[in-house]
Amino acid sequence: MKLAVWTYEGPPHVGAMRVVTGMRDLHMVLHAPQGDTYADLLFTMIERRNHRPPVSYTTFQARDLGADTAGMFMQSARDAHARFQPQALLVAASCTAELIQDDPGGLAETMGLPVPVIALELPSYQRKENFGCDEAFLQICRVLARPMARTERVTCNIFGPTALGFRHRDDLAEITGLLSELGIEVNVAAPMGASPADITRLGAAHFNVLLYPETAESAARWCEKELGQPFTKTIPIGVNATRAFIAEVRALSGSTLPVDESRLRQPWWAASVDSTYLTGKRVFLFGDGTHVMAAAKVARDEMGFEVCGMGCYNREQARPLRALARDFGLEALITDDYLEVERAIEEAAPEMILGTQMERHIGKRLGIPCAVISAPVHVQDFPARYSPQMGFEGANVLFDTWVHPLVMGLEEHLLTMFREDFEFHDAAGPSHHGGKAHPLPLDPTAAPAAAAEAGSMPAPAAPPQTAVASLDNIVWLSCAERELKKIPFFVRGKARRNTEKFAVEKGLNEISVDTLYEAKAHYAR
Amino acid sequence: MSGGCKDTPVLKERGQREVFCGLTGIIWLHRKMQDAFFLVVGSRTCAHLLQSAAGVMIFAEPRFGTAILEEKDLAGMDDANTELDREVARLLERRPDIRQLFLVGSCPSEVIKLDLARAAQRLSAAHGPAVRVLNYSGSGIETTFTEGEDACLASMVPALQETQAKELLLVGALPDVVEDQALALLAQIGIAPVRCLPAKRAALDAAIGPNTQFALTQPFLGETHAALIRRGAQHISAPFPFGAEGTTLWLKAGAAAFGIGPEKGDQVVAAPRARAEKAIAAAAQTLRGKSIFFMPDSQLEMPLARFLTRECGMRAVEIGTPYLHADLHGPELDLIAAGPTISEGQDVDLQLDRVRAARPDLTVCGLGLANPLEAEGLSTKWAIELVFTPIHFYEQAGDLAALFARPLRRRALLRGQHPNMLEAAE
Numbered sequence: 001m002k003l004a005v006w007t008y009e010g011p012p013h014v015g016a017m018r019v020v021t022g023m024r025d026l027h028m029v030l031h032a033p034q035g036d037t038y039a040d041l042l043f044t045m046i047e048r049r050n051h052r053p054p055v056s057y058t059t060f061q062a063r064d065l066g067a068d069t070a071g072m073f074m075q076s077a078r079d080a081h082a083r084f085q086p087q088a089l090l091v092a093a094s095c096t097a098e099l100i101q102d103d104p105g106g107l108a109e110t111m112g113l114p115v116p117v118i119a120l121e122l123p124s125y126q127r128k129e130n131f132g133c134d135e136a137f138l139q140i141c142r143v144l145a146r147p148m149a150r151t152e153r154v155t156c157n158i159f160g161p162t163a164l165g166f167r168h169r170d171d172l173a174e175i176t177g178l179l180s181e182l183g184i185e186v187n188v189a190a191p192m193g194a195s196p197a198d199i200t201r202l203g204a205a206h207f208n209v210l211l212y213p214e215t216a217e218s219a220a221r222w223c224e225k226e227l228g229q230p231f232t233k234t235i236p237i238g239v240n241a242t243r244a245f246i247a248e249v250r251a252l253s254g255s256t257l258p259v260d261e262s263r264l265r266q267p268w269w270a271a272s273v274d275s276t277y278l279t280g281k282r283v284f285l286f287g288d289g290t291h292v293m294a295a296a297k298v299a300r301d302e303m304g305f306e307v308c309g310m311g312c313y314n315r316e317q318a319r320p321l322r323a324l325a326r327d328f329g330l331e332a333l334i335t336d337d338y339l340e341v342e343r344a345i346e347e348a349a350p351e352m353i354l355g356t357q358m359e360r361h362i363g364k365r366l367g368i369p370c371a372v373i374s375a376p377v378h379v380q381d382f383p384a385r386y387s388p389q390m391g392f393e394g395a396n397v398l399f400d401t402w403v404h405p406l407v408m409g410l411e412e413h414l415l416t417m418f419r420e421d422f423e424f425h426d427a428a429g430p431s432h433h434g435g436k437a438h439p440l441p442l443d444p445t446a447a448p449a450a451a452a453e454a455g456s457m458p459a460p461a462a463p464p465q466t467a468v469a470s471l472d473n474i475v476w477l478s479c480a481e482r483e484l485k486k487i488p489f490f491v492r493g494k495a496r497r498n499t500e501k502f503a504v505e506k507g508l509n510e511i512s513v514d515t516l517y518e519a520k521a522h523y524a525r
Numbered sequence: 526m527s528g529g530c531k532d533t534p535v536l537k538e539r540g541q542r543e544v545f546c547g548l549t550g551i552i553w554l555h556r557k558m559q560d561a562f563f564l565v566v567g568s569r570t571c572a573h574l575l576q577s578a579a580g581v582m583i584f585a586e587p588r589f590g591t592a593i594l595e596e597k598d599l600a601g602m603d604d605a606n607t608e609l610d611r612e613v614a615r616l617l618e619r620r621p622d623i624r625q626l627f628l629v630g631s632c633p634s635e636v637i638k639l640d641l642a643r644a645a646q647r648l649s650a651a652h653g654p655a656v657r658v659l660n661y662s663g664s665g666i667e668t669t670f671t672e673g674e675d676a677c678l679a680s681m682v683p684a685l686q687e688t689q690a691k692e693l694l695l696v697g698a699l700p701d702v703v704e705d706q707a708l709a710l711l712a713q714i715g716i717a718p719v720r721c722l723p724a725k726r727a728a729l730d731a732a733i734g735p736n737t738q739f740a741l742t743q744p745f746l747g748e749t750h751a752a753l754i755r756r757g758a759q760h761i762s763a764p765f766p767f768g769a770e771g772t773t774l775w776l777k778a779g780a781a782a783f784g785i786g787p788e789k790g791d792q793v794v795a796a797p798r799a800r801a802e803k804a805i806a807a808a809a810q811t812l813r814g815k816s817i818f819f820m821p822d823s824q825l826e827m828p829l830a831r832f833l834t835r836e837c838g839m840r841a842v843e844i845g846t847p848y849l850h851a852d853l854h855g856p857e858l859d860l861i862a863a864g865p866t867i868s869e870g871q872d873v874d875l876q877l878d879r880v881r882a883a884r885p886d887l888t889v890c891g892l893g894l895a896n897p898l899e900a901e902g903l904s905t906k907w908a909i910e911l912v913f914t915p916i917h918f919y920e921q922a923g924d925l926a927a928l929f930a931r932p933l934r935r936r937a938l939l940r941g942q943h944p945n946m947l948e949a950a951e
Contacts, residue, residue, distance in 0.1 A: 001605065001608035014573065035664075037542070076541070083874060
């Protein structure tokens with residue numbers, strides 16, 4: 001038993017739903033109690049889908065438990081087939097149905113339905129959403145795909161995009177375009193947009209492009225073994241990774257066609273003098289392993305940030321992430337406990353977070369700007385505009401998205417120069433964001449008002465700013481305390497802790513203005 | 526006018542139900558009871574529902590959480606109880622401000638027959654009297670959406686102190702602003718003392734007894750109603766306080782139960798009632814003559830259909846409710862003119878077929894159905910907003926009507942823009 005406040009991943013059957021909802025002409029019958037239909041709103045509200053997910057739920061209740069829940073399941077499967085006429089039927093159980101052991105797969109097999117039935121085993125008490133995606137797609141491939149003659153021209157399949165994925169829609173479009181420039185046609189992209197009939201044609205492709213190991217690595221490995229298709233290992237997020245991906249695709253396909261880089265602006269945007277202020281910005285990364293590993297390299301090598309912490313919530317990616325973190329001189333944080341992530345971020349006191357919707361909330365609480373780089377997602381992660389993460393346009397998008405939460409360069413200087421201006425002060429937040437700049441209270445000891453942020457519901461009263469853990473027996477003299485307040489809020493916590501650490505090392509129990517600046521010089525980078 | 530819908534045969538359906546489970550109520554209950562923590566003993570699905578249902582994560586650590594059952598908890602019940610005790614001890618240590626802890630049962634905990642009532646007793650003994658530990662089930666196999674609040678309040682009733690005093694008990698979690706308005710109106714009418722269930726803090730809990738008169742403010746509190754009657758309290762039966770008419774009838778029933786004549790009530794409500802009618806009239810301009818279809822969701826459907834048909838001039842096509850509680854909804858059915866289909870339970874695909882056939886001007890439905898129907902060119906009102914918004918009593922009556930008018934006004938503003946309704950441009 002583990003206490004969870006917020007979770008990074010849903011249960012595995014939600015992962016299976018992401019696969020089915022992404023596909024066409026496939027239907028799922030889910031043996032599940034009343035209430036599990038809440039999952040529909042993830043797709044209709046967060047992703048604004050204009051149709052219900054193709055899922056029929058048995059929605060059994062307590063009174064049905066003593067009766068015939070297996071019969072309910074078979075009735076639902078018959079009704080679903082009759083009404084929706086899918087090319088194939090997926091059957092599975094949610095966590096509660098797993099306990100009553102009706103065996104949906106076995107039941108469906110006995111029904112003699114005229115379409116292929118794909119049974120899923122989803123161990124709800126051990127695994128999570130990403131496993132559900134990966135497993136569902138693997139089983140669909142195992143049941144439907146067979147070795148066959150390759151297409152005459154070099155073609156590939158694209159694996160990974162699902163419903164409710166972080167920017168999957170646009171990544172798929174971007175990579176399809178890139179492959180097209182290389183003269184490679186996409187045979188089937190799946191799960192997103194594919195029908196069961198398309199899955200039977202997977203074997204015609206010469207190789208596979210794996211965009212998201214979280215959702216489709218098992219299927220890619222199965223196709224490698226059973227259909228003899230190699231798959232790409234590079235995730236094309238960032239300029240360098242996109243170029244490496246192109247090289248990998250060239251090696252697999254023999255393509256020598258040039259790729260147009262004229263739309264790629266990110267390298268010049270990062271090199272131009274306006275971006276100088278980004279130098280050495282300390283960023284903390286958290287999300288799914290794939291996006292974090294890619295973003296860490298972009299942050300360091302293409303943006304000039306300093307990565308001060310990284311981690312992921314999906315244990316499946318723990319090993320490669322740990323290895324990458326070691327290269328960065330860091331220890332990776334592998335956890336799905338939101339409070340643990342919050343503690344690690346507070347401890348690292350970064351100037352920016354690159355995270356998920358969860359870290360956006362942590363950032364709001366701690367007053368640290370945050371850009372979202374990974375699922376879990378919210379409605380605002382499904383923009384109307386084209387906004388991929390992958391490929392050259394993706395690199396442009398990353399630059400804009402990551403810079404947006406920050407206070408702009410010259411603005412930051414002005415804030416530093418005239419720290420006590422009552423109107424133009426750091427607690428007012430970046431000038432290009434919404435939210436009202438509140439005049440500073442006359443009482444200089446009052447906590448600064450957190451920058452208001454537009455939300456979908458009025459937020460309850462903000463908790464008092466979390467007190468930074470202070471070491472025992474250290475007293476801040478009031479002049480030093482006032483001086484500390486002049487330091488921009490996004491580095492104030494770090495400055496306070498460094499100064500206290502410095503004082504302890506020097507055996508001081510009082511902190512004066514001099515101590516503050518001696519500590520600053522000591523830790524200067 | 527005809528004799529109402531009381532004798533209309535009820536269409537009862539049992540098929541796929543597109544509804545929330547009772548755990549969802551925790552999202553508003555944990556903010557209403559400021560010293561309570563709701564610990565769901567369940568699965569990852571429960572935790573995922575709680576963070577998805579409201580469409581928003583609550584800024585700050587919420588006063589609810591899920592103890593997620595793992596493989597080893599399913600293997601041995603002793604282990605599950607030991608684990609639960611450990612998680613509760615850890616939680617109460619971290620949150621010393623908590624005075625009431627609700628252990629909330631879920632589908633998996635009910636199916637494996639984890640005895641949360643015994644766990645609550647054991648934990649009360651361990652952590653009482655500082656912390657009171659209660660339990661109820663919010664599982665989908667036993668509760669539908671708002672029935673979670675009902676189960677929660679019903680679990681509190683046996684723990685209330687005994688009293689012989691003649692008091693009015695208001696039952697149902699209301700937004701603070703609404704509760705204050707209700708208390709002010711009742712005080713002006715001369716009904717005193719008035720207590721609320723749930724109270725904001727455990728220390729403010731009401732006492733009850735044979736002289737307690739109770740009035741429900743929500744139509745989904747059937748179990749709580751039964752639990753209060755078992756304690757000897759008397760129910761003041763009335764339509765629910767939605768709209769000018771409902772509020773007036775509700776207040777008058779309360780006044781009568783306390784031996785106060787109708788004149789006093791009329792005098793107190795005259796001004797706020799007139800304000801409410803004026804505000805309703807503004808929104809009713811959009812609503813008058815329009816048809817409405819209620820999918821089952823919160824059990825608020827009957828009182829809201831009564832309000833919309835009688836005070837806003839709408840025409841109900843079908844009024845679906847997850848459960849039709851004869852005692853509680855009877856006064857509403859009496860007031861709704863015969864005509865609409867009254868349905869209980871759901872078979873969602875069949876019901877959607879009826880929606881498509883009727884093409885109502887407005888469909889009240891859950892979040893999973895709203896965008897798909899909008900995409901078919903049908904205007905919808907999200908039902909969940911009705912439990913998250915102050916809609917009771919006079920001062921909110923105009924807002925309540927406006928909630929239904931807004932989708933229609935929006936449709937009119939975006940005329941010709943809707944991707945599936947381009948014909949409207951002509």
